[in-house]
Amino acid sequence: MIAPQTSRDAEAKKKIGFDALYALDNESDEAEDDGLLASLQKVQGKTLGDPTISLSRSRRTPGRPPGSLVRSKSNIIPALSLSTQQHQKPRNTKSPLELLNELSAAAAATSTSNSIVKDTPTLQHHNTVTGVPSLEKPADDGKMPPSSALPASSAIPMIKNKKGKGKQVVDIKLVPEDQRIFQGLHFYFFPNSDTHPGRRQRIIKAIEYGASWQDKFNDTVTHIIVDRDYDFEQLLKYLKLKELPAGIVVVNENYTATCMDFYKLVDTSTIEFRVKGYEPPASSATIAQPNPSQASEVSLQLKPVKRKAVVLSSQVTSEASLNLVSSSAASLSNSPAPGVLDPQQVPNKDEDELDTAIRQAKESHPLASDDEDDVEGHKRRKTNNWQDKFQCMHKHTGKSGDQGPNAHTLVVLQELADHYDQIRDQWRCKSYRQAISALRKQTTKISTKEAAMRVYGIGSSIAEKIEEIVRTTHLRKLDFAKLDERQQILNRFMKIYGVGLHAAENFASAGYKTIDDLLQKAELTDNQRIGIDHYDDFNSRVPRAEVEKHAGIVKKALKGLDKNYIVNTMGSYRRGAQDSGDIDLLITKPGASIDEIRTTVMDRLVPLLTKHKFLVAALAQTSQADGTKWHGASCLPDSSTWRRIDLLLVPEEELGAALLYFTGNDIFNRSMRLLASKKGMRLNQRGLYKDVLRDYGREKLSEGTLVEGKDERKIFEALGVPWRPPEHRIC
């Protein structure tokens, strides 16, 4: 599409609208008579086409509101309420656990949330909180054994809800059973409250990994986790003890995190966990593990890689990392030594080009300036221009990446992104994708955390992982992620069209493990049944050539009805991908109203193609009145493979915005829309609107007035974004 692209560029400068339209139409129509264009497309696909490695976008999930947990009966998810300021007010002498219990009870009573409810708030008790939810247990239940029967739930994405201003509910997601390294352990934190956010987080995490959180210091406590700011003496003083009972482990706050990093209980006597003023018993190392889990065994097989994050190096770990460094030194010898790298060079090398492009974009729209921000944007900032933060401001060239200097790192990071996509952690997934995108642009190999962190979009966490990947060629975290059985089941189910996280959890909690189970036992919607019947079809990619065939059939049929119709093939196809997840078609007719188009497509085209057995299923149809899309499945003659096919009906006035939306990719869209909103505008598939009044913080109060909808390029211009051809819209 290189040639057509440029010719279209030239044309568009002279004329707008129709001609551009036609150029587009020609472009896609020519696919039918093949020949030159087809070969062009092949070449182009190789050079700058969508590399199609970005798999991590199956489904997005909106935040899970607090009440939603109640809905499912078969699968109750524990929500643990931790103390909030508000609830502390009335009686501020409460222990965190009491607060927790009260909150939980209240929550249970109003049934806004399922809760872990343990113990009475009586002070006498040795209160115990584990991550184990007591299903349907009355709030005033007696003491719970720390390791009670476990619910089926796991891997619930922690999604914060901001709306419930009144209470702050925290979803505790227990890690899979075999990973609960703290199972059977009783932690006492010092200080033992969850008021401090960091500590609170540590407590939550520890519970998720199987620990019980002891409210009082009692004889069940196995570990005392002491905050950095405190020493052993203070602890003893607080506990009014001369010395601690034997067998209790005293460690600092690094301990839990490190254990979770390794998925096993690590040596507690090393110096990095040492609490000031505390002399650990001379005994060699590990305390008896009350519950050596499978995970621990598995983790033993792993190389005891120590990441350098944990501040001070102990003897043990420094040895390990020394080995690693030296062993990897050889493989690194080709790349420049980390310290030698010119710091200036690491952030975008294409800065000049970009700035130029942005300036150009600005020149045409001086009103959309960003002077205030621009003035002093150079103080340890990763980017000089605030707009650079938007992915849509950057082109994606196929050059770097696959063969680039960071190719392997990118592959591993992509796996992590996929993992987070699978567990429906949309924000981490997005972060990883953005980091990947940023790393792909780097022209030098990034091997150290420091270097990585200079790149916009890569923070300390991913930077550490990059370093680990470079040193060890892979990531421990992934090894575990892949093992989790329940997660595998969820993944299997969520690949069914029409099954999302919620349905998958319900199925899994009902004990279904295979697709067959679902077919036989589960209650399925019509679409889900279709999704199962064509599980493999829908989960396989459509070769570019086949996309063209499907598009061709639709085009031919539609032109038979009315030759003024225009069909454009969108989605990853338009971005130049060699294969696509589905077939995205945009249908328009110059001068026609949306009603006319809808009537033609819905009442004539779809029935016609259905009759010819090309369209074989309708998954989502527009409600006659005001719909613009049809989603279903198609099947080529002489084939038995069903493909998902998407028709988007668009009036000419909205063509540009629709092209923009339907070309994607999704990150690019989100980036453009975010940029629009930052500029007081709003971008959707119908157009770009300005003067949008937004609620405090967020939601729109007025629609705004239309700026542009018809011409894709003008939307870029109005937003101050340099034009990106579809192939460059891969973020």
Next chain:
DNA sequence: GATCGCCAGCA
């Protein structure tokens, strides 16, 4: 500690 795009169809 708030924010991370915005929308449509279906149950």
Next chain:
DNA sequence: TGCTGG
């Protein structure tokens, strides 16, 4: 309205 998908 929440879930699912684009």
Next chain:
DNA sequence: GATC
């Protein structure tokens, strides 16, 4: 998970 990254950013402001």
